[in-house]
Amino acid sequence: xxxxxFSYADRLISxxxxxxxxxxxxxxxxxxxxFPLLVHYDLRLLKKNWNKADLLTRPNTLWRYHEVLPIKExxxxxxxGEGSTPLVPLSRLGERFSINLLMKDEGIIxxxxxxxxxxxVGVSKAKELGVRNIVLPTNGNAGAAWALYSARAGIHSYIIxxxxxxxxxxxxxxxxxxxxxxxxGVISDxxxxxxxxxxxxxxxxxxxxxxxxxxxGKKTMIYEILEQLRWEVxxxxxxxxxxxxxxxxxxKGLLELRELGWIKKIPRLVSVQAEGCAPIVGAWExxxxxxxxxxxxxxxAFGINVPKALGDFLVLDALYKTDGYxxxxxxxxxxxxxxxxxxxxxxxxxxxxxxxxAAMKHLTKKKWIKEGETVVFLNTGLGIKYPESFVPQAxxxxxxxxxxxx
Amino acid sequence: xxxxxFSYADRLISxxxxxxxxxxxxxxxxxxxxFPLLVHYDLRLLKKNWNKADLLTRPNTLWRYHEVLPIKExxxxxxxGEGSTPLVPLSRLGERFSINLLMKDEGIIxxxxxxxxxxxVGVSKAKELGVRNIVLPTNGNAGAAWALYSARAGIHSYIIxxxxxxxxxxxxxxxxxxxxxxxxGVISDxxxxxxxxxxxxxxxxxxxxxxxxxxxGKKTMIYEILEQLRWEVxxxxxxxxxxxxxxxxxxKGLLELRELGWIKKIPRLVSVQAEGCAPIVGAWExxxxxxxxxxxxxxxAFGINVPKALGDFLVLDALYKTDGYxxxxxxxxxxxxxxxxxxxxxxxxxxxxxxxxAAMKHLTKKKWIKEGETVVFLNTGLGIKYPESFVPQAxxxxxxxxxxxx
Numbered sequence: 001x002x003x004x005x006f007s008y009a010d011r012l013i014s015x016x017x018x019x020x021x022x023x024x025x026x027x028x029x030x031x032x033x034x035f036p037l038l039v040h041y042d043l044r045l046l047k048k049n050w051n052k053a054d055l056l057t058r059p060n061t062l063w064r065y066h067e068v069l070p071i072k073e074x075x076x077x078x079x080x081g082e083g084s085t086p087l088v089p090l091s092r093l094g095e096r097f098s099i100n101l102l103m104k105d106e107g108i109i110x111x112x113x114x115x116x117x118x119x120x121v122g123v124s125k126a127k128e129l130g131v132r133n134i135v136l137p138t139n140g141n142a143g144a145a146w147a148l149y150s151a152r153a154g155i156h157s158y159i160i161x162x163x164x165x166x167x168x169x170x171x172x173x174x175x176x177x178x179x180x181x182x183x184x185g186v187i188s189d190x191x192x193x194x195x196x197x198x199x200x201x202x203x204x205x206x207x208x209x210x211x212x213x214x215x216x217g218k219k220t221m222i223y224e225i226l227e228q229l230r231w232e233v234x235x236x237x238x239x240x241x242x243x244x245x246x247x248x249x250x251x252k253g254l255l256e257l258r259e260l261g262w263i264k265k266i267p268r269l270v271s272v273q274a275e276g277c278a279p280i281v282g283a284w285e286x287x288x289x290x291x292x293x294x295x296x297x298x299x300x301a302f303g304i305n306v307p308k309a310l311g312d313f314l315v316l317d318a319l320y321k322t323d324g325y326x327x328x329x330x331x332x333x334x335x336x337x338x339x340x341x342x343x344x345x346x347x348x349x350x351x352x353x354x355x356x357x358a359a360m361k362h363l364t365k366k367k368w369i370k371e372g373e374t375v376v377f378l379n380t381g382l383g384i385k386y387p388e389s390f391v392p393q394a395x396x397x398x399x400x401x402x403x404x405x406x
Numbered sequence: 407x408x409x410x411x412f413s414y415a416d417r418l419i420s421x422x423x424x425x426x427x428x429x430x431x432x433x434x435x436x437x438x439x440x441f442p443l444l445v446h447y448d449l450r451l452l453k454k455n456w457n458k459a460d461l462l463t464r465p466n467t468l469w470r471y472h473e474v475l476p477i478k479e480x481x482x483x484x485x486x487g488e489g490s491t492p493l494v495p496l497s498r499l500g501e502r503f504s505i506n507l508l509m510k511d512e513g514i515i516x517x518x519x520x521x522x523x524x525x526x527v528g529v530s531k532a533k534e535l536g537v538r539n540i541v542l543p544t545n546g547n548a549g550a551a552w553a554l555y556s557a558r559a560g561i562h563s564y565i566i567x568x569x570x571x572x573x574x575x576x577x578x579x580x581x582x583x584x585x586x587x588x589x590x591g592v593i594s595d596x597x598x599x600x601x602x603x604x605x606x607x608x609x610x611x612x613x614x615x616x617x618x619x620x621x622x623g624k625k626t627m628i629y630e631i632l633e634q635l636r637w638e639v640x641x642x643x644x645x646x647x648x649x650x651x652x653x654x655x656x657x658k659g660l661l662e663l664r665e666l667g668w669i670k671k672i673p674r675l676v677s678v679q680a681e682g683c684a685p686i687v688g689a690w691e692x693x694x695x696x697x698x699x700x701x702x703x704x705x706x707a708f709g710i711n712v713p714k715a716l717g718d719f720l721v722l723d724a725l726y727k728t729d730g731y732x733x734x735x736x737x738x739x740x741x742x743x744x745x746x747x748x749x750x751x752x753x754x755x756x757x758x759x760x761x762x763x764a765a766m767k768h769l770t771k772k773k774w775i776k777e778g779e780t781v782v783f784l785n786t787g788l789g790i791k792y793p794e795s796f797v798p799q800a801x802x803x804x805x806x807x808x809x810x811x812x
Contacts, residue, residue: 060466060490080753081494081514084466086487092560108487108514110753112790152752154498158811163802171796175789177749180800181809193809201811343583346558347486347516383581384518384791390577394586396569403587403599405564405607 008046009070012037012212015314024070027129029210036311037212038252039070043259052262055227060084062117062220068256069121070216076128078153080110082120083220087228087376092344097364100374102234103357104225105347106381111145111172113303113350113381114221118245119145121217126204127153133203134158137190139242139302140169141381146206147178158197160190166302168385186297187306208243209310218249219256225376226263233265235373238359240352240380241271241280241326242304244315251318267376269324271315272359274299274331279308280315284326289313300331301351303380325368333358338383351386353379414452415476418443418618421720430476433535435616442717443618444658445476449665458668461633466490468523468626474662475527476622482534484559486516488526489626493634493782498750503770506780508640509763510631511753512787517551517578519709519756519787520627524651525551527623532610533559539609540564543596545648545708546575547787552612553584564603566596572708574791592703593712614649615716624655625662631782632669639671641779644765646758646786647677647686647732648710650721657724673782675730677721678765680705680737685714686721690732695719706737707757709786731774739764744789757792759785 012022014031015038022028028037050067058064062083071077086105094101106114123146126134135158136146143159150157157178161170162185173180183190191207198205205211226233239247247269257263271280277297283290291312297305309315319326329337337354341347349357356377363369397403418428420437421444428434434443452473464470468489477483492511500507512520529552532540541564542552549565556563563584567576568591579586589596597613604611611617632639645653653675663669677686683703689696697718703711715721725732735743743760747753755763762783769775803809 056462061492078752081492081511084490086467086516088485088487105487105516108516110492110511110514112518112788148748148752148754150752151749160803167796167798168790168793170798170800171793172754172790174796174799175745175748175754176752177745179811182800182802183805184802185805189805192805193803196809197811339581339583342554342581343557346484346554346556346582348554348578348581382518382790384574384578384788387574387577387793390573390580392573392576393580394576394588396588396590397566397599399589399591399595399598403602405585405603 004049006066006074007069007072008041008043008067009039010042011040013040027204028212029205036209036314039212039216041068041256043256047260050260052231062120062217065220065223070213071124071128073128076124078124078127078149079120080116080149080152082109082116084224085109087225088347090341090345093341097361098371099364099369100372102374102376103347104221104376104378106221106379107350111141111148112385113141113145114218114246115142115145117217117220118142118214119149119217122146122206122211122213123149123153123155125213126155131155131204133201134206135194135197135203136160136206137187137194139187139305140165141303141385144169144172147173147176150178151176158203160193162186162190166386167388208245215245215249215252218246219253221246221378222250222253223257226257231262233263234267234376236268236270236369236375238270238272238356238375238377240301240304240355240378241273241315242306242309244280244309244311246378247271247318248311248314251322266322269318269322270359270363271319271324271326272356273326273328274301274304274334274355275328276331277305277307278328280312281326281328283312283316284319289316301334301355303352304355325363327359327362329355329358329362348383349379350381350383352381353377410455412472412480413475413478414447414449414473415445416448417446419446433537433610434618435611442615442720445618445622447474447662449662453666456666458637468526468623471626471629476619477530477534479534482530484530484533484555485526486522486555486558488515488522490630491515493631494753496747496751499747503767504777505770505775506778508780508782509753510627510782510784512627512785513756517547517554518791519547519551520624520652520784521548521551523623523626524548524620525555525623528552528612528617528619529555529559529561531619532561537561537610539607540612541600541603541609542566542612543593543600545593545711546571547709547791550575550578553579553582556584557582564609566599568592568596572792573794614651621651621655621658624652625659627652627784628656628659629663632663637668639669640673640782642674642676642775642781644676644678644762644781644783646707646710646762646784647679647721648712648715650686650715650717652784653677653724654717654720657728672728675724675728676765676769677725677730677732678762679732679734680707680710680740680761681734682737683711683713684734686718687732687734689718689722690725695722707740707761709758710761731769733765733768735761735764735768754789755785756787756789758787759783
């Protein structure tokens with residue numbers, strides 16, 4: 001019997017020029033011209049060797065798709081059981097908007113956010129490359145995930161967060177034994193501190209899109225969505241967009257699956273941002289291929305408070321090529337959407353996920369999303385990771401009191 | 407083709423007397439003598455119709471075992487994708503104690519705690535029975551889960567919590583649109599308020615073991631553990647014990663699986679409690695079949711702060727019949743265990759799960775757990791649901807500062 005490769009990754013390529021190649025067994029961050037790198041697979045060979053039925057006996061983690069992930073040796077995998085998150089039908093709300101509405105619930109994953117996917121694949125590859133110390137500027141959840149997965153791998157982590165990042169994510173970094181630093185500023189300021197550590201100490205740069213493997217973890221979301229839908233492609237996918245790695249990964253995964261012959265159609269992809277930080281929306285509305293830095297950005301959806309993403313051109317490319325859309329929603333709409341999904345569907349989603357849900361409402365009203373279409377939105381994490389916004393309403397009852405229901 | 411039954415449940419029986427029967431299509435709470443009721447299945451028939459291979463194509467939720475769950479009609483299922491939680495190998499820590507250590511991670515589930523299992527099955531059955539209003543006294547997580555699942559089912563929930571229950575669980579109840587009341591006291595005081603609502607308004611009593619279906623949800627933990635271990639039975643299972651529904655369910659599931667012929671051996675079951683609330687341990691040490699109310703109970707592991715469980719005799723029975731053990735650990739050990747699991751294995755577990763891990767250390771030292779044994783402990787929820795205990799340590803960096811690593 002011929003032993004099949006564990007991974008069909010064969011090289012890194014520049015996201016600006018597929019002919020520009022880099023080796024997979026060396027540490028690489030950006031292309032020589034400063035663009036993100038992408039992992040390339042030998043899909044022609046894989047197409048001959050891989051069948052959908054092979055998935056039946058695979059574990060319920062994102063590693064069930066190991067052929068299209070960049071880890072060469074199975075023993076390097078750093079896993080906490082991430083992936084195979086629920087694709088939850090939201091029938092009551094779907095009916096109200098006359099669509100088939102599904103939520104990919106990325107809260108049901110180690111560390112409680114979809115950042116676990118990037119961390120599991122990214123840290124596994126760092127381990128395979130022999131990395132000892134990683135640095136990461138983060139809005140919170142990515143730092144939490146990378147610190148915990150690094151701890152599991154025995155890698156030291158240095159995590160830099162804005163001082164007003166969600167408190168729970170700080171706690172996750174600290175309990176992992178990671179080295180946490182808070183900076184008075186936004187994520188781009190955290191990036192400056194990170195750059196300094198990288199230059200002073202030679203640590204591994206795990207910043208968004210400055211290591212090529214996080215995208216690969218994120219792309220497994222679309223592999224799962226399609227497997228859960230028995231390879232029936234939905235019409236629309238809505239994604240809350242900060243750094244944009246998820247939507248870049250989803251688009252990359254879709255192209256791979258089409259090349260493998262597992263799907264034919266490509267869904268329309270929608271980038272959702274907050275009104276207080278909407279650089280991608282601004283660029284898309286003008287038909288531009290790059291975004292401009294968004295000054296004084298502010299939103300309660302902290303994970304998508306990214307004033308300028310390194311991969312903005314890749315996000316915009318995905319929107320243009322799929323006949324997609326970009327739009328922003330207000331913080332007020334986000335809060336209302338969180339309550340609506342909890343009250344009608346029983347799920348306490350995060351503000352970023354709620355933004356995607358709120359955007360769906362605009363697009364059905366505009367009839368850009370049509371009656372009867374199948375629509376998937378990404379809830380990227382647990383609502384409970386943001387307890388700061390909570391104002392308790394519940395009455396306190398004394399023991400000798402007789403409770404009356406209104 | 408003969409249509410197979412969706413569920414093989416055929417009656418309710420008293421937990422004190424299996425000959426005392428109750429109907430499944432009526433609302434029942436306790437037996438006429440005040441004992442918990444158990445769901446009985448026609449396992450003889452099921453044994454003929456069910457094969458392990460049938461599970462291959464089932465969804466990744468606890469409903470993959472619908473034959474041994476009490477819901478008659480599939481359309482009554484209220485699901486958010488709960489179950490199929492990871493069974494995570496803790497190799498680094500296992501090696502240190504010379505055992506094969508695995509953690510069943512019940513944090514990776516909707517609402518972030520294993521209470522989702524009981525809520526999904528309990529609310530589904532309430533829906534099937536036509537219930538409109540449920541009441542639940544709770545230490546927090548069960549209330550959160552029942553409120554959210556009830557919202558999804560369109561059932562009104564009335565949740566009573568001690569005023570110092572974890573804040574995040576309050577938020578989960580409130581966002582679901584559930585009716586939350588806080589009581590100045592412990593869970594038994596919340597129980598008194600609940601009893602009053604039930605008597606005044608005729609609401610459905612969903613208190614621990616006062617509805618028979620929550621156990622059925624919890625028992626799916628052992629079905630999953632064994633399926634994940636390919637039906638190789640572990641030597642020891644450690645369970646943090648408050649109300650004890652989980653361990654009662656695990657023992658019930660083991661007996662069912664033995665009767666089905668899927669397993670032969672039964673593992674030794676261990677009840678873990680906190681030093682500040684250890685009624686089961688007290689009873690077990692004296693060889694008693696019931697526990698005594700634990701006065702002035704107190705522990706940081708809020709979920710196991712239960713001074714007297716209605717099902718204590720069932721828990722003790724499970725310990726005696728499996729050559730099990732009961733022991734308590736201190737709050738200090740719990741906190742240290744949380745940090746140890748995070749630093750070495752990358753998982754931020756809850757205090758209750760950490761108690762089970764800490765107990766494992768005592769039992770390997772005592773040699774009650776032997777070298778090379780396979781040991782599973784239950785982490786019953788996410789560490790991040792308890793952020794109150796967190797004291798941040800991270801330094802704050804100014805933008806013009808040059809960060810020096812020590």
